[in-house]
Amino acid sequence: MTIEMQRGSVIVMDRRRGKLRAGQGLLQGLKVVWDHWAGSFRTNDNFSKIHGTFTVEYPDERLPMPQAYRNMPVLLFDDESGHELCTGCYQCQRICPPQVIHITQAKDPVTGKMVPAATEFIIEYDACMSCGFCAEVCPFDSIKMDHVYELSTADRVSLTMRKTQLNRPISYYTGIAPDLWAEAQAGAMKKLQGSIKRRPDVIGLAASLTEKIKARRLELAAAGQVAGGGGQEAGVAPAAPAAKLTPEEKAAKLAAMKAAKQAGGAPAPAEAPVELSPADAKAAKLAAIKAANAAKQAGAAPAEAPVELSPADAKAAKLAAIKAANAAKQAGAVPAPVEVPSTPLDAKAARLAAIKAANAAKQAAEQSNNE
Amino acid sequence: MLKTEELQINIGPQHPSTHGVFRMLVTVDGETVTDLKPVFGYLHRNHEQIAEVNTYLQNMPYTDRLDYFNAMANNQAYAMAVEKMVGIEVPERAEYLRVLMVELTRILNHAGALGFLINDMGAWQTQLAFGMREREKILDLFESVSGARLMCNYFRFGGVARDLPPDFMPRLKDLLVAMPAFVDEMERLLRENEILLQRSEGIGILPKDLALAYSVTGPVLRGSGVAYDIRRAEPYSIYDRLDFDIPVGSVGDVYDRILVRIEEMRQSRRIIEQVIAQLPDAQGGHINPKARQNVRPPVGDVYARVETPKGELGFYLVSDGSSKPYRYKVRAPSFINLTPLGDMCRGYKVADMVVILGSIDIVMGEVDR
Numbered sequence: 039m040t041i042e043m044q045r046g047s048v049i050v051m052d053r054r055r056g057k058l059r060a061g062q063g064l065l066q067g068l069k070v071v072w073d074h075w076a077g078s079f080r081t082n083d084n085f086s087k088i089h090g091t092f093t094v095e096y097p098d099e100r101l102p103m104p105q106a107y108r109n110m111p112v113l114l115f116d117d118e119s120g121h122e123l124c125t126g127c128y129q130c131q132r133i134c135p136p137q138v139i140h141i142t143q144a145k146d147p148v149t150g151k152m153v154p155a156a157t158e159f160i161i162e163y164d165a166c167m168s169c170g171f172c173a174e175v176c177p178f179d180s181i182k183m184d185h186v187y188e189l190s191t192a193d194r195v196s197l198t199m200r201k202t203q204l205n206r207p208i209s210y211y212t213g214i215a216p217d218l219w220a221e222a223q224a225g226a227m228k229k230l231q232g233s234i235k236r237r238p239d240v241i242g243l244a245a246s247l248t249e250k251i252k253a254r255r256l257e258l259a260a261a262g263q264v265a266g267g268g269g270q271e272a273g274v275a276p277a278a279p280a281a282k283l284t285p286e287e288k289a290a291k292l293a294a295m296k297a298a299k300q301a302g303g304a305p306a307p308a309e310a311p312v313e314l315s316p317a318d319a320k321a322a323k324l325a326a327i328k329a330a331n332a333a334k335q336a337g338a339a340p341a342e343a344p345v346e347l348s349p350a351d352a353k354a355a356k357l358a359a360i361k362a363a364n365a366a367k368q369a370g371a372v373p374a375p376v377e378v379p380s381t382p383l384d385a386k387a388a389r390l391a392a393i394k395a396a397n398a399a400k401q402a403a404e405q406s407n408n409e
Numbered sequence: 410m411l412k413t414e415e416l417q418i419n420i421g422p423q424h425p426s427t428h429g430v431f432r433m434l435v436t437v438d439g440e441t442v443t444d445l446k447p448v449f450g451y452l453h454r455n456h457e458q459i460a461e462v463n464t465y466l467q468n469m470p471y472t473d474r475l476d477y478f479n480a481m482a483n484n485q486a487y488a489m490a491v492e493k494m495v496g497i498e499v500p501e502r503a504e505y506l507r508v509l510m511v512e513l514t515r516i517l518n519h520a521g522a523l524g525f526l527i528n529d530m531g532a533w534q535t536q537l538a539f540g541m542r543e544r545e546k547i548l549d550l551f552e553s554v555s556g557a558r559l560m561c562n563y564f565r566f567g568g569v570a571r572d573l574p575p576d577f578m579p580r581l582k583d584l585l586v587a588m589p590a591f592v593d594e595m596e597r598l599l600r601e602n603e604i605l606l607q608r609s610e611g612i613g614i615l616p617k618d619l620a621l622a623y624s625v626t627g628p629v630l631r632g633s634g635v636a637y638d639i640r641r642a643e644p645y646s647i648y649d650r651l652d653f654d655i656p657v658g659s660v661g662d663v664y665d666r667i668l669v670r671i672e673e674m675r676q677s678r679r680i681i682e683q684v685i686a687q688l689p690d691a692q693g694g695h696i697n698p699k700a701r702q703n704v705r706p707p708v709g710d711v712y713a714r715v716e717t718p719k720g721e722l723g724f725y726l727v728s729d730g731s732s733k734p735y736r737y738k739v740r741a742p743s744f745i746n747l748t749p750l751g752d753m754c755r756g757y758k759v760a761d762m763v764v765i766l767g768s769i770d771i772v773m774g775e776v777d778r
């Protein structure tokens with residue numbers, strides 16, 4: 039029965055140590071309790087002490103959570119560009135042990151190809167086991183474990199979290215886990231830039247950032263119309279390939295944003311998929327026509343012309359038109375003659391709208407410079 | 410002479426002294442227990458079947474939920490089983506980290522278990538509060554390294570999930586300063602306390618041969634005087650490099666189990682000190698970079714076991730070559746240690762029965778699975 043032991047030995051526990059007089063054991067124990075009682079008036083802030091209180095008055099005071107603490111997963115988006123880091127690669131959905139992640143991958147509305155973004159991302163918080171695998175496996179550092187622990191509710195259904203509820207800016211995550219983000223940052227941002235390049239339209243922008251989405255739409259409308267008009271970029275248009283964040287592009291974006299602010303209206307549905315790759319001139323052209331019409335009407339309410347295209351395209355086009363028109367109107371743009379080679383059909387109208395939008399952006403930029 | 414009748418009573422499944430949803434079908438003659446049948450199954454969560462539809466890695470967080478006091482030890486047993494099946498090497502540093510975590514687990518388990526036992530004896534919360542306080546410090550450490558206090562999910566195939574955060578070691582060293590003081594104090598409070606002696610000495614005796622016949626393991630077996638500890642009997646991980654003693658009891662009653670547990674906490678502390686001393690020289694990182702987490706073990710079966718604070722925890726896995734276990738079986742120490750409860754309680758009073766159950770130290774999550 040006894041086992042061979044190289045290191046250490048078997049020790050038989052000594053049941054009676056000293057000869058205690060009756061009651062002495064009790065008194066000894068009482069002394070321990072007494073010491074703790076006496077110590078309970080001090081605070082214990084050190085792991086090496088065993089006396090003293092080290093609890094906090096919870097709802098009023100909270101202990102800081104360690105960075106690695108994990109409770110529920112959230113999705114990150116980039117503060118600056120507004121783009122979500124998630125590419126909809128399904129890795130987290132696949133690894134999730136209780137299978138509570140449900141992803142819908144984004145598709146290019148025109149070509150139907152997969153786009154590295156997720157249109158919907160659902161996590162059933164009520165069944166999540168907080169294992170942290172999703173955060174561990176995500177190659178894009180998009181899903182991270184949150185530190186919020188007060189999630190209790192009587193409404194179980196409200197714990198099914200959609201993407202809009204899961205989105206958090208990166209700055210939020212750096213607030214709770216700076217070191218962990220520092221480790222991941224370089225890789226994550228590099229991959230994000232790669233994804234952004236492959237995201238047409240406003241796909242991948244955090245839905246809560248309506249300003250950013252608006253700006254992006256404007257910018258796209260302008261850039262896309264020029265591209266649609268014939269591919270030659272007018273010097274004034276913020277027309278660089280849409281996703282690159284070169285300094286010029288940033289400036290243009292800023293300008294576009296200003297224009298949008300001035301336009302001040304046309305609340306955009308968050309997820310309307312607008313297509314804008316240069317290859318797809320059709321939708322852009324359509325938008326341009328609408329924009330031109332709207333501009334002509336000068337101050338007319340958002341144009342409601344019926345469009346016979348696929349519903350998604352039609353809607354997007356309408357939207358772009360409204361915005362371009364509004365921006366043009368408010369900024370008081372004057373059409374400037376710019377040489378753009380003609381392509382058949384409505385090239386002219388498209389050109390006009392594009393120029394108007396570009397000018398609006400430019401003027402807005404100038405205004406802001408003057409201020 | 411008054412004619413008495415035997416009475417059958419149910420204690421549990423909802424009862425404060427049953428340590429979970431567990432039912433004891435007790436036949437009493439007055440105050441004396443004449444028979445006791447443990448009835449399990451109220452906390453059945455289909456653990457083993459769920460494991461068969463999960464991939465190997467997905468089962469890791471589920472093992473946390475077996476014995477939720479000792480998530481780290483459960484992780485270790487499961488990780489070892491899969492590593493054995495696939496043939497994954499574990500770097501030295503990872504082994505040290507694993508042993509460190511598991512020994513901390515042992516301390517916190519015993520601190521808690523003794524607290525609950527004293528609670529069962531009627532001393533209400535005193536010892537439990539002291540034990541929980543030390544446990545809390547260890548849980549803080551676990552939280553800082555694994556992200557969770559109880560459901561650590563810290564082990565991966567070929568190592569552990571992440572290396573120690575920078576503030577871990579200073580806090581651990583502080584804790585080790587507190588540890589002997591805490592154990593000594595606990596001993597002063599319990600050892601030779603007249604009331605405790607009355608309640609535990611000669612109570613719930615489990616003789617050596619019966620313990621072996623029931624395949625009991627852990628402190629219960631050692632309390633019965635059998636020096637059997639898998640860390641020594643079948644050294645795994647790096648236990649063959651560490652010095653520690655195995656405490657055994659001489660009578661096999663509740664008191665012996667208390668003493669064994671107190672001493673095991675001391676020995677665990679000794680192990681941790683050696684780990685801290687040897688850790689800086691350990692080779693490799695916290696995980697084997699070549700180890701794939703998405704494993705597909707070759708066809709075959711494997712059994713790996715570790716000495717958790719409660720006894721021998723074993724995982725028996727059968728692989729059909731796919732990414733999911735074909736069969737997944739847990740040999741849970743709490744479950745097997747609970748089976749001789751009837752023999753341990755026979756002839757004692759009802760009040761003793763509660764204490765005897767407490768001295769086995771069960772967690773129903775592991776018993777029912």
Ligand code: SF4
Nearest residue numbers: 134166167169170172
């Ligand atoms: S934490 Fe675990 S259970 Fe929760 S969503 Fe992530 S992978 Fe699924």
Ligand code: SF4
Nearest residue numbers: 124125127128130176
């Ligand atoms: S959160 Fe990460 S792992 Fe999950 S789909 Fe998005 S990019 Fe992939």
